[in-house]
Amino acid sequence: MxxxxxxxxxxxxxxxxxxxxxxxxxxxxxxxxxxxxxxxxxxxxxxxxxxxxxxxxxxxxxxxxxxxxxxxxxxxxxxxxxxxxxxxxxxxxxxxxxxxxxxxxxxxxPRQLRLSGAALAGVHHLHTLEQATALRDDLASATSVGVIGAGFIGLEFASSAAKRGLPVTVMETAGRAMPRTASEFTSGYMRARHEEGGTNFRFNATVQEITDQSGRVGRVNLSDGTYVEADLVVQGVGAxxxxxxxxxxxxxxxxxxxxxxxxxxxxxxxxxxxxxxxxxxxxxxxxxxxxxxxxxxxxxxxxxxxxGISVPLPDVPWFWTQQAGVRLQMAGRIDRVEEWLLTGAVESNSFSVLGWRNNKLVYGESINSPSEHVTIRKLLAENTAPTLSELRPAAEMGLKAAIKFLA
Ligand SMILES: Cc1cc2nc3c(=O)[nH]c(=O)nc-3n(C[C@H](O)[C@H](O)[C@H](O)COP(=O)(O)OP(=O)(O)OC[C@H]3O[C@@H](n4cnc5c(N)ncnc54)[C@H](O)[C@@H]3O)c2cc1C
Known part of the structure; x- marks a missing residue:
């Protein structure tokens, strides 16, 4: 057999x-x-x-x-x-x-930081159920939270911790949140939503060491000589x-x-x-x-x-994240983007940011707009998106309305 x-x-x-x-x-x-x-x-x-x-x-x-x-x-x-x-x-x-x-x-x-203090009590990873449970239990008595890395997992956790009313500081070596996985525009939008929820950011910050206070984590020291006080730290620096x-x-x-x-x-x-x-x-x-x-x-x-049956074509890559009260969905390949176009109105807190290469749609991010995400996935899968030059004049209407208008 x-x-x-x-x-x-x-x-x-x-x-x-x-x-x-x-x-x-x-x-x-x-x-x-x-x-x-x-x-x-x-x-x-x-x-x-x-x-x-x-x-x-x-x-x-x-x-x-x-x-x-x-x-x-x-x-x-x-x-x-x-x-x-x-x-x-x-x-x-x-x-x-x-x-x-x-x-x-x-x-x-999870990628491990080779830092002094990384093994202290109160310093966590978030990848397995054991780790997630230990983190949840430890969070119940935490008074201040540090998050190393402003990627998806770090930001989702920061948002959950901030919701509990805890002071949260996210430290990131790059100059913005989700530096490799979201457009600069969306990254700025998300930063503002997190800050409204009480989260602080330290960008361009390199963590040097973690130090203890009474046997557990107390501070995260940064290479510029400053520090962040935290009695619970999550490392979210990729996998x-x-x-x-x-x-x-x-x-x-x-x-x-x-x-x-x-x-x-x-x-x-x-x-x-x-x-x-x-x-x-x-x-x-x-x-x-x-x-x-x-x-x-x-x-x-x-x-x-x-x-031994007919093999479907590869799907368009897609991802979602839920953080700071925002549902952010992505489809396509951000690493191929050369030019960006915002569609819809940011004030409505529901819009899309589209990525283009050679006038062709290669990627899209939808903020609180699941139906636009579905449209973007369909356009990418079927290769039926209008060109950037066609869409640009109608972009303010929002993606779906613009496509209807151009049809
Ligand atoms: C906290 C967290 C939040 C996430 N949120 C999102 C999200 O919002 N959206 C999204 O799209 N993705 C998210 N992801 C990513 C997503 O979970 C992974 O991409 C997905 O689980 C990958 O599936 P997989 O089958 O490749 O690996 P996994 O689901 O990780 O499964 C791998 C399994 O292999 C087992 N294993 C490894 N080595 C061996 C071995 N030698 N012998 C036996 N067993 C072994 C492991 O125990 C594990 O159970 C998240 C990930 C994490 C950690």
Whole structure:
């Protein structure tokens, strides 16, 4: 009997497993995860989980009943240690398992700052459920909060902490929030919303060390000689792909497990998907994305490939974040943008910022405007957006109205 082993029971791994059954695959499916938790969603952990607005059952991706109902074996507390590619066997902490196809959905891990004081009590990461729970519990008695890094996770957490009335300071080496993942305009807009909520920012700030007070974190010292007082600190300085160990078994790793456009490694029976995969994109560049949308898209395509049915085209990359009372959604490739255009009225707190290359739409951000986000994804997927020169004169109307007007 053919057998698919999926290493990693996160968003991507679970979607491959259930996607295989939905596509008629009848062989053995096993999902292994080194964590002891039933597969869970990560996005709520920096949002509703932190403020106790959601319980563990709301984080569950699929419970034990769903796994047994679909005849998928779930092995928790099971870490993959090595792969024998010739014999097609994975060695795990619970014994060896043979496979016909192996899917690596290993996720990523938070980048660690090599700082003195980074291991002090009160200094946290926010990536796993254990970390999110420890942070939530510690936050209950915190009196001041420091956040290192103004990326999505840092800002989402800052927003949750500020909502509790705590003084919050975000420290960021760049000159603005979300420097690599949002336009300058949106970044400025979001900064203002966070400041209205009581969050302070220290931009162009390099953290030098973390010092203690009575055995736990007390201060974050910056390289300009100033400091931020905080008895709880979250490090949100990005993530790195898991799976560097695959090179021991002859696979390639370069800022992620290297796969082709079909998500296959150089071994045709081994795929890598989601956060851990560095894949060839539509322009032939090596890309790694960290989002639920990306993991789900990879999972859908790999499940179809293994099941031997028609493989859907890659989805347009998309992402969402909820912070400072704003829903911000992105679609497309910000790294390809050469020119920006704002559509709609900022005063309405619902608008979009569009990114263009050679007069062509390549990316869009929607602020409190889910329906414009859907429109942007459709325009990008179908390649039907008006050009920048066509849209510019009508931009003030807002994207959807402008498109209607131009039609
Ligand atoms: C706090 C937080 C908030 C986020 N918010 C958003 C958001 O708002 N929107 C969004 O799009 N994305 C968000 N993300 C990112 C999103 O969660 C990830 O991109 C997504 O989970 C990636 O899915 P994955 O399957 O690749 O990896 P994961 O879901 O991380 O799963 C990987 C799994 O592999 C397991 N594993 C790793 N190595 C081994 C091994 N050797 N053996 C066995 N098991 C192993 C791990 O235990 C883990 O369970 C957020 C992430 C975090 C941490």
């Amino acid at each position: 053919s057998s698919v082993i999926i290493v990693g029971g996160g968003h991507g791994g679970v979607d491959v497993a259930f996607g295989l059954r939905e596509r008629g695959y009848t062989g053995r499916i096993t999902v292994l995860d080194k964590s002891g938790f039933v597969p869970y969603e990560r996005p709520p952990m920096s949002k509703s989980w932190i403020n106790g607005a959601c319980g563990p059952e709301e984080l569950t991706l699929r419970g034990h009943d769903a796994f047994s109902g679909a005849n998928i074996e779930l092995m928790l507390n099971c870490e993959v240690l090595s792969i024998d590619r010739d014999s097609k066997i994975v060695e795990t902490s619970n014994g060896s398992l043979d496979y016909s196809t192996l899917v690596l959905a290993l996720g990523s891990s 790195i792909a898991n799976g560097g160990w695959v090179t021991d078994f002859g696979l390639d790793f370069d800022n992620g497990i290297v796969v082709d456009g079909t998500l296959r490694t150089k071994d045709p029976d081994i795929f890598a998907i989601g956060d851990c995969a560095r894949f060839l994109d539509d322009e032939g560049g090596g890309t790694r994305l960290e989002s639920v949308g990306n993991a789900a898209d990879h999972a859908r395509r790999v499940a179809a490939t293994i099941a």
